[in-house]
Amino acid sequence: MPKRMFSQPGDHIESRHPVTVSRYRGITRLNHWVTAASLIVLLLSGLALFHPSLYFLTGLFGGGQTTRWLHPFVGVLLFFSFLLLFLQMWRLNLPRPEDRTWVSHIGEVVRGEEEKLPELGKYNAGQKFVFWAMSVLIAVLIVSGVMIWQQYFPDLVSIPVRRWAVLIHALAAVAIILTFILHVYAAIWTRGTIRAMTRGTVTGGWAWRHHRKWLRELAGREGGGPAE
Amino acid sequence: MTTDPNLDSPRTAVSNPPVQPMQANLGPGDVVRSSAMPDLPPPTRELTPVAKLIDVSKCIGCKACQSACAEWNDTYPEIEQNVGLYENPHDLTPDMFTLMRFSEYENPQTGDFEWLIRKDGCMHCADPGCLKACPAPGAIVQYSNGIVDFIHENCIGCGYCVTGCPFNIPRISQKTHVSYKCTLCSDRVAVGQGPACAKACPTQAIVFGTKEDMLAHAEARVEDLKSRGYDNAGIYDPQGVGGTHVFYVLHHADQPSLYSNLPEEPRISPVVEGWKGVTKTLGLAAIGAAAIGSVLHGLMTRANKVSAEDETHAEELVEAREPPVPPGREVL
Numbered sequence: 423m424p425k426r427m428f429s430q431p432g433d434h435i436e437s438r439h440p441v442t443v444s445r446y447r448g449i450t451r452l453n454h455w456v457t458a459a460s461l462i463v464l465l466l467s468g469l470a471l472f473h474p475s476l477y478f479l480t481g482l483f484g485g486g487q488t489t490r491w492l493h494p495f496v497g498v499l500l501f502f503s504f505l506l507l508f509l510q511m512w513r514l515n516l517p518r519p520e521d522r523t524w525v526s527h528i529g530e531v532v533r534g535e536e537e538k539l540p541e542l543g544k545y546n547a548g549q550k551f552v553f554w555a556m557s558v559l560i561a562v563l564i565v566s567g568v569m570i571w572q573q574y575f576p577d578l579v580s581i582p583v584r585r586w587a588v589l590i591h592a593l594a595a596v597a598i599i600l601t602f603i604l605h606v607y608a609a610i611w612t613r614g615t616i617r618a619m620t621r622g623t624v625t626g627g628w629a630w631r632h633h634r635k636w637l638r639e640l641a642g643r644e645g646g647g648p649a650e
Numbered sequence: 651m652t653t654d655p656n657l658d659s660p661r662t663a664v665s666n667p668p669v670q671p672m673q674a675n676l677g678p679g680d681v682v683r684s685s686a687m688p689d690l691p692p693p694t695r696e697l698t699p700v701a702k703l704i705d706v707s708k709c710i711g712c713k714a715c716q717s718a719c720a721e722w723n724d725t726y727p728e729i730e731q732n733v734g735l736y737e738n739p740h741d742l743t744p745d746m747f748t749l750m751r752f753s754e755y756e757n758p759q760t761g762d763f764e765w766l767i768r769k770d771g772c773m774h775c776a777d778p779g780c781l782k783a784c785p786a787p788g789a790i791v792q793y794s795n796g797i798v799d800f801i802h803e804n805c806i807g808c809g810y811c812v813t814g815c816p817f818n819i820p821r822i823s824q825k826t827h828v829s830y831k832c833t834l835c836s837d838r839v840a841v842g843q844g845p846a847c848a849k850a851c852p853t854q855a856i857v858f859g860t861k862e863d864m865l866a867h868a869e870a871r872v873e874d875l876k877s878r879g880y881d882n883a884g885i886y887d888p889q890g891v892g893g894t895h896v897f898y899v900l901h902h903a904d905q906p907s908l909y910s911n912l913p914e915e916p917r918i919s920p921v922v923e924g925w926k927g928v929t930k931t932l933g934l935a936a937i938g939a940a941a942i943g944s945v946l947h948g949l950m951t952r953a954n955k956v957s958a959e960d961e962t963h964a965e966e967l968v969e970a971r972e973p974p975v976p977p978g979r980e981v982l
Contacts, residue, residue, distance in 0.1 A: 435968055438965070438968055438969070439965070440961060440965065441961070441964045441965050441968050470785075471785040471806075471808065472785070472930065472933070472934070473930055473934050474686035474687065474688060474785070474787060475934075476934075477686060477785065477786070477787055480806075485806075486786050486804075486806035487806050487807060487827060489806070490806040490807055490808045490827075491827075534952065534953075534954040534955075536954075570809065570813070572807065572808055572809030572812070572822055573807070573824075573827065576809065576812075576822065581812065581813065581818060582919070582921075584812070584813050585813055585919050585921040585922055585925070586921055588810070588813050588922075588925055589921050589922075589924060589925040589929065592925055592929050592930070592933065593929060593933070595933075596929070596933035596936060596937060599937050599940075600936060600937065600940050603937070603940045603941055603944055604940075606944075607944040607947070607948070610948065610953075611947070611948060611953050611954060612953075612954045613953050613954060613955045613956065614955075614956050625956060625961060625964070626960075626961055626964025626965060626967075626968060627956040627957065627958070627959075627960030627961035627962075627963070627964050628956045628960070629964060630960045630961075630963045630964040630967065631956050631957075631960040637964065637967060637968075638967065641967050641968045641970075644968065
């Protein structure tokens with residue numbers, strides 16, 4: 423069996439008529455949704471403490487004190503949950519030459535004209551951007567977050583450092599919310615994507631249209647012998 | 651006259667409190683600023699600004715102020731180990747709102763040994779960094795007489811006030827998860843009594859009254875100190891935070907840091923200003939714009955849909971068992 427270049431263990435052609443392709447295993451999907459739920463809780467509780475006009479969101483968690491207590495714990499959960507996702511996904515998110523071509527045709531991407539775009543592996547440059555932006559921002563958020571975690575680390579850093587930490591935490595939080603919006607919107611706008619994270623499969627047409635190298639590799643592997 | 655119940659605030663801490671029944675002031679109508687409440691209604695009246703003056707040159711370090719503070723506020727500071735310093739407790743704590751800090755200073759000009767004792771505690775800034783940083787509506791308020799007070803039932807214990815304060819004053823209790831600091835005895839001032847520390851001070855190093863009276867008194871004290879050879883005597887009422895309602899007379903006003911690191915030019919850190927100013931406003935605007943933009947893009951443009959042709963190609967590919975990468979495409 424040839425070495426995988428554009429796919430990861432678990433990715434396979436699930437049925438041939440019509441073609442459906444398995445994209446994410448159950449454990450990866452669970453991992454994704456734990457991360458997503460944590461991020462949403464963090465977003466709501468964090469925004470509540472970020473702007474007075476959103477303080478009412480503390481009501482979702484049972485008040486300001488509970489929100490203040492809950493937010494950092496969910497942050498730790500998100501960090502470890504994302505770490506597991508990171509370990510599964512980082513290799514296929516490394517930049518490749520075709521990403522440059524894809525980015526230079528970004529206008530066509532946005533118009534949905536994919537004919538002139540290069541064939542892509544499991545992820546396009548936009549997905550890779552979301553992946554690396556999330557990775558970097560989560561690292562920044564956990565480090566700056568621990569520095570301002572009053573309940574358990576009140577004296578970890580000096581007050582001047584703490585001021586920078588709280589500013590950086592706020593800026594990184596805004597950036598990750600923007601990345602989150604981009605991620606969710608792209609998944610909705612590119613029809614047929616969300617089922618990859620719900621049912622775990624995509625249609626053959628979706629794979630052909632958006633991630634042809636990935637599909638080719640999987641099709642080639644299917645031909646090599648009995649199913650794995 | 652000093653305890654006239656018709657006055658809006660006590661004019662001294664020394665005399666006994668009024669005995670006539672009187673309405674407590676410092677109600678909601680006296681709040682000029684409240685944390686995380688940008689649209690606060692204006693106060694219904696203006697109280698006379700008050701101030702506590704701490705004349706460091708008169709202080710004998712007896713700690714009567716600390717005792718009076720703990721007694722009035724009903725706090726029980728932890729009994730600690732003696733580590734060879736006069737400071738006790740070691741620092742401000744959630745149970746110790748004021749602290750005598752002792753510095754030993756050898757004056758290079760005179761060769762004299764000087765014991766510089768400063769009563770540390772909340773300065774009640776006109777521009778309070780704690781209030782600016784606080785995310786909880788109504789947890790920190792500023793009254794029109796200048797007192798900055800923590801309203802504990804609204805406090806969420808996040809510690810942002812610690813981040814915002816230029817003087818390192820607020821302390822968060824690990825038991826109640828609420829922030830504490832000197833209240834300038836707002837509960838006493840509201841009923842015509844001066845702060846407990848000023849009342850207890852045996853040398854009147856701590857005095858209380860209107861800010862105007864206290865400034866006049868401070869100037870007279872500076873004059874007196876200068877006549878005794880303290881050429882650099884002066885008032886510490888830092889304008890970087892808009893002036894303070896607790897202020898000092900210092901014999902070395904040119905070097906406030908001699909007094910246990912009293913900040914030279916305190917102000918709300920520009921980092922805190924940036925966090926609570928442009929980041930908060932632009933950040934929320936960017937998030938809102940991105941959310942609305944995506945919805946509009948979704949409504950006004952065609953989504954990227956997989957065609958029947960794509961599905962056919964996929965079936966052909968899977969049936970033909972094509973190699974992973976066709977020759978010639980790898981260069982991309």
